Amino acid sequence: MVVIRLARGGAKKRPFYHIVVADKRRARDSKYLERLGYFNPTATGGEIELQVVRDRLAHWVANGAQLSDKVQALIKQWDKKAATAA
Numbered sequence: 001m002v003v004i005r006l007a008r009g010g011a012k013k014r015p016f017y018h019i020v021v022a023d024k025r026r027a028r029d030s031k032y033l034e035r036l037g038y039f040n041p042t043a044t045g046g047e048i049e050l051q052v053v054r055d056r057l058a059h060w061v062a063n064g065a066q067l068s069d070k071v072q073a074l075i076k077q078w079d080k081k082a083a084t085a086a
Contacts, residue, residue: 002022002060
């Protein structure tokens with residue numbers, strides 16, 4: 001099964017996550033099929049907290065990829081923020 005999930009990067013005590021499409025059987029930070037964006041939980045000032053390529057996300061979901069719980073919550077939060085900004 002293909003899943004869209006977070007892969008951790010960054011330094012100790014400074015997490016940075018890539019939003020990736022990966023085989024569910026692979027380890028969290030191992031190879032992935034495609035990188036769709038990133039999530040920076042420690043973003044401050046002018047840094048961007050969440051960046052996602054929506055058309056590729058829609059493509060993978062249409063082809064059967066499952067969103068992890070955290071990615072699903074992040075996308076929902078991002079949509080809500082975009083709706084209030086518009």
